[in-house]
Amino acid sequence: MEWLGIERPEIIARATENINEMVALIERLASEDIAYKTDDGSWYFRIAKFPDYGKLSGKDLEGIEDGARVDVDEYEKDAARDFALWKATKPGEASWETSIGTGRPGWHIECSAMAMKHLGPSFDLHAGGEDLAFPHHENEIAQSECASHQPFARHWFHVHFLLVEGKKMSKSEGNFYTLRDLLLKGYRASAIRFLLVSVPYRHQMNFTFEGLAESTAAIDRLRGFARRMEATAKNPALPVERNEELDALVADKLAAFHAALQNDLNTAEARAAIFDIVRAANIAIDSNTFGLGNVERIAKALADFDAVFDVLTDRDAAISQGAVAWAQAEGRADDIAPELLVAQSITDEEIETLIAERTDARKRRNFARGDAIRNELLEKGVLIEDGKDGVTWKRK
């Protein structure tokens, strides 16, 4: 997770450490006859007591009427759609001895109990995959709101599953990749992150290797621009007064960036606004209409962008090295892309030395030698750029 720049949760709750809370919740429901015990010692939730059932998923409950697809007697439930809160012990299963009997909690009660314990009866946001809306989240709402008599989560955030190369991801399709797999193939962590966040969460995205290459190129452009801004800000030849037209455009696009994120996290639109700024600023610099006064707002835009997207700072090499080290330790060295090892075989110091030699050769107009060095570095994944103010380089 940290490889993708994802923050760790403040609290990671474990179901097995919160059995008491779950039992208390079931007892509270039982006191209002919402939870009931069956002959085998299991507890079920009486959906008839919660008229709002189905409000999240918009399910038509007629489809799961009593006895339609489930043998009611077999489960001893009062209604087929009632769901388990607590399951009586079965041989070979973990169980706890509690005031409501010996057994283990049902799946849904765990989440209700832990969410309310840490966040209170009402909280802002509950997330989950699209597959969980029904029945899991629906059942959480029913249990929690019946127990607390308050609204449970105010907003629900359901992410769509992604497609991989146009198909659902599955081991049998052979399109199941872990983050480590992708890193070992030579893709950058930042590109993976950027691709994943570039499509709004509500939409199903098609994750492709071509898409990863696209993200890599897009990040290169953004990082290149960030570097260019830094260099430009230090350029003493630049006029101090700002280009008002450009500044207004940047302000406009920065507002659009934030508006897009405010609009249900539309990351695709937010991203577009930043690229608009990049292009406009590049044009201004290229046409010598850029002033030092323009730097401030653009720097603010980049900072705001990166506070969310977090791809400008290059930590890719270290992360890839981590993946390589892992593969070597696990005996999976064969999975490491050759380019990755080649790229890691040259140090920054060695690159600087070669570039200095090349610059020297070019001054003497020995272009053959200069180009030879450039090609040598290129083979090691190092790209040289000759700018007006000197040579810069980056790893591919």
Place this chain on the structure above:
RNA sequence: GCACCGGUGGCGAAGUGGCUAACGCGCUGGUCUGCAAAACCAGUAUGCGCGGGUUCGAUCCCCGCCCGGUGCUCCA
């Protein structure tokens, strides 16, 4: 079979009842460069799954169909 979500250029992907259908990548040509790279410019969907309908006007609304995803039993 039923319900919900989606189907936009070569690819990824925004968006809107009527303005040139964003943005990124790719590709082609150009500027710059010793040559490249980077950056910039121009071009690249007469078109938004298919067929009807509503409307002065639909990619955007309605209906049907096709395709993809998810759910509709248990487990988590």
